[in-house]
Amino acid sequence: MAVQNGTEFEGQVTVASRIVDTLSSGLYHAPSACLKELINNSYDADAKTVRVYVKPDADRIVIEDDGVGFSRKEFQSHFDRVSESHKRDSGQTTSGGRKKIGKIGIGFIASNELCETLEIYTTKKGSSDLLCIVMNFDEMKKPIEQRRSKDGTVVKADYTGRIEKAEKDEQYTQLHLLRVRGEARNILASARSAANPEKQGLTLYGLLTSDVRDALADPKLKSWQQFDLYSKTMLEIALNIPVQYHEDWLTKKRGKQIQKFEKWCETTRFSVFYDNTELRKPVVFRPPTDRVLVEEFDFKGKAVSASGYFYVQHGTITPRELQGLLIRIRGAAVGDYDPSFLGFSATEASLLQRWVSCEVWADDKLEDAMNIDRRTLREVHPAYVELRSVIHKRLRAVLKAARSKIYEAGSTEKKETRTKNAEASLKQAIVEHVSQISPSTEKTVAKMWDELSKDKGAMVRAMKSRSIPEIYQIVVEVAEETLSASDARKFIRKLTEKLID
């Protein structure tokens, strides 16, 4: 090891209290939630490109970026005592102009949920120091009493570090997650179906971005659960982080708000590769019919402002992970899509709600309402309360529009095909009936019928001039005139049943 004198160091990572210890160990519900924290740190470091390596077996996970890196001093100021982030001490935006996502200061250390050893290699532009740190989380296996010191801090990990030589104009950060924990490894690299561990799932491993898009657009894809756990993790990460949208993710009908956000994602120029597949937002809509509604909004409230869109199609949105509402703050998602639309009343809409997908880009004021798991919002926070009420109002209007433009438009169409089918079977019935009486008149009758139905105007007038009860009356009379009494009764009963049905 090429170690120079005076460049070696070691120490302990401690957290301020038992609470922070708990929070920084059991906070995230899935490996994807931990990994996206590390990727969002790269974003905050102004990285343009992040590469994540997971396969073949997630035994070692590497995350490397070309961001600004950190110095030994910065490392120690954060990790000698993890409790709060210093990220925003120097302002809300990075020198590259990005709004910083990190705020709470426990995302990085939460990697102990994934692995037992973490190696860090980082260097800053203008410095010839390459900081190499090995962090061990073995401390975590000891009972808390043995990890707690007199001042109340709790030891989380210990580390050894050394400074090596780096090129002065280089900047990067590499994280190597070693001794990845079994449970995490089983998810991260798994080829087993998320829905059924007995089976292999569909996989996105090794695909080109455009093939990923096509897989997501496949109407047979009902849920991400059909993928293997590896791919599902990849999609969960992609949904969260501020990468671009896929090409052709939405119909051409898009207005100012969507274009603004698409543009924002593009100009941010944040590319993330997951085992060589470039990640895009896994939001791809392929409407089953051309009846689609895209309603955009942009509201400025007292406690919060937000813009976004409602996408509505004729039929349930698939995959179902896209049903509901997704909130983004500073481009990073808060949790997943919420199919309840922040608790929209179920009595107001049940079926149609599953036809709607909505993205909300909220401003910084909502950040304050975010819980530290970055998954949920505090429901009593004024920003949340205001957002919820605005969203519900919009959703109500959107559902109303959807009902008339999409749903009922659909039932008119259905009515038309039903009328056509009824016409055809009526013609067949008449022709058959006539041919039994007199085969020679069959053709004449068929021709007469066709001429009558060609004149749509006359048909419509005839339909409109009689009410349903009148038509019913006529049918009943004809039945009574032509059938035996018992057949007529049978016929009328059946007819009435059908009408009521």
Ligand SMILES: Nc1ncnc2c1ncn2[C@@H]1O[C@H](COP(=O)(O)OP(=O)(O)O)[C@@H](O)[C@H]1O
């Ligand atoms: N990829 C990275 N590049 C540069 N600095 C990083 C990177 N990852 C983490 N850091 C540094 O480590 C600190 C701790 O990260 P984290 O625990 O996620 O907290 P937060 O993001 O809320 O500040 C960050 O504030 C940053 O200074």
Ligand SMILES: [Mg+2]
């Ligand atoms: Mg962070």
